[in-house]
Amino acid sequence: MxxxxxxxxxxxxxxxxxxxxxxxxxxxxxxxxxxxxxxxxxxxxxxxxxxxxxxxxxxxxxxxxxxxxxxxxxxxxxxxxxxxxxxxxxxxxxxxxxxxxxETAASTAPIGSVTLVGGGPGLESLLTVGALAALNAADIVYYDRLGPTDRLDVWAPGAEQIDVGKAPGHHAIPQRDAERMMVASALAGLTVVRLKGGDPFVFGRGGEEVIACRAAGVPVTVISGVTSAIAVPAAAGIPVTHREITRMFTVISGHAPISDTELTHLVGLGGTIVVLMGIGTLQQLVAGLTRLGMRTDMPVAIVERGFAHDQRTTLGRLDSIAALAAHAGVRSPAVVVIGDVVALAAHGDDTAADLLREAATLAT
Structure with a gap:
């Protein structure tokens, strides 16, 4: 076509x-x-x-x-x-x-296939060419709430669409059930796409889904996506690395509290810390980092709803961000950035300004 x-x-x-x-x-x-x-x-x-x-x-x-x-x-x-x-x-x-x-024929093999597709942080223009090609060939799409879904009818015409998304504290379809559904569809000969927000292998449980497919003998491939760990800070004008400021960044999950051992290593590494799914454990995180030696004036940013029309950034310091977040009513989905690079957005550095202009162009 x-x-x-x-x-x-x-x-x-x-x-x-x-x-x-x-x-x-x-x-x-x-x-x-x-x-x-x-x-x-x-x-x-x-x-x-x-x-x-x-x-x-x-x-x-x-x-x-x-x-x-x-x-x-x-x-x-x-x-x-x-x-x-x-x-x-x-x-x-x-x-x-x-x-x-x-035209290319759809698969006629007795067993179908599963493709895990990274949909990026939600903006249509951040879908990859590979992601669109996989969706275009899909018979059935299992999607979650953080992936781009507004135009699934266009990207995957005629495909059945099933929401298996999860919200904080609420899993409408448990992970194991979602895996069984995907495998069953593939065993029935269908071309299956699992559309996930961000990248399937960055806290997306993509590894578990690959294992489930392989265990059932179902062919499975992965199409990487733009991860919110890098893209969402950029949308707020924050580069996760910057010459003469930091040459490293660490991405962690804040879904569960972080141990003192892990926090000690984070303080010792230095660089930028990017926390995904970290709003629920924010107070514990900043208190632990402070207790274990991170300086209290370390810049911190919380970027909510990255790339959405109502994207919002809350800026503060390690010793004030928890109170500021509570006062502002910060909610998930959000990305927390801890490190000196946050000051680039706050102070209007030329590099940060360039990133902001690029993000604004993508969002229009």
């Missing part, structure tokens, strides 16, 4: 077995085309029940019948057919100046 073209009201003839052509049929239907489907005869095209909303003309048995059918449509999309039929179609398209497109 040619990206960027308007197929609304166009007549599209799809040639190929129903299983192999299912994604192509779904895409043209979602694009508003009037879709005709020829499912056979052919070695991979047994008689099948017509897809909902798809017209099924009689399979042409002569050159003249092919001419009449192809002259009546605007585009022919060939997914699979026999070489002699392919030659007849190409010749008829040439005679009638009908567009001819050769």
């Amino acid at each position: 040619s990206a960027g073209l308007d197929f609304s009201g166009k007549r599209v003839l799809v040639v190929g077995g129903a299983h192999a052509a299912r994604r192509v049929l779904a895409r043209y239907l979602a694009a508003g085309a009037t879709v005709y489907h020829l499912a056979g005869p052919g070695p991979h095209s047994p008689a099948v029940r017509p897809a909902p909303g798809v017209h099924t003309p009689v399979f042409p048995r002569s050159v003249g019948a092919w001419d009449a059918l192809i002259a009546a449509v605007d585009l022919v999309a060939v997914v699979e057919t026999t070489p002699p039929t392919d030659a007849v179609i190409a010749a008829a398209c040439g005679r009638h100046r009908t567009w001819l497109s050769r």
Whole structure:
């Protein structure tokens, strides 16, 4: 399917077995085309029940019948057919100046596949090319609340969409159940996409999902995403590293309290500390860092709802940020940044200003 073209009201003839052509049929239907489907005869095209909303003309048995059918449509999309039929179609398209497109067949293997897709911090423009390609080929999408979902109907046309997201303290579908659902879909022959916020392997439990797929013998791949650990601070004008300030950063999960041993190592490392899912344990974190030797005037930023229209940054110091966050009513999702780089955003450093302008451009 040619990206960027308007197929609304166009007549599209799809040639190929129903299983192999299912994604192509779904895409043209979602694009508003009037879709005709020829499912056979052919070695991979047994008689099948017509897809909902798809017209099924009689399979042409002569050159003249092919001419009449192809002259009546605007585009022919060939997914699979026999070489002699392919030659007849190409010749008829040439005679009638009908567009001819050769489309990739969906998987027809007995076992489908699972692709873990990192959706980034929620902004559509931060989806990767690989992420969009995987969604475009999906039969079913399991998504969570932090991934970009506003245009799933466009990115994954015709795919079933299932929300398996989790909110703090509330797991509508437990992790193990979500894994079982994905595996079951793949074992049924479907192309499965698990769309996750950020990157699947950065506190996204992607490793557990890969293990579950491998244990069931399901092919699984991972498409990395833009992680909020770097992108969200950048959206607030905070680089996690900066020449002559710090050459390292550490990303930690604040989902559970951090031990004194871990805090001691963080203080000793220096550099920037980026905390994901850390609002619930913020007071314990800053108190522990202070007790174990971090200076009390260390700059701290909390960036809420990164890249959203209501993104908000709360700036403070290690000894004041907990009280400021409580007063401001800070809520998840948010990223906490601790380190001297935070001062770049606060003081209008040129590098931070450049990052802010870039983030503003992405958000529009």
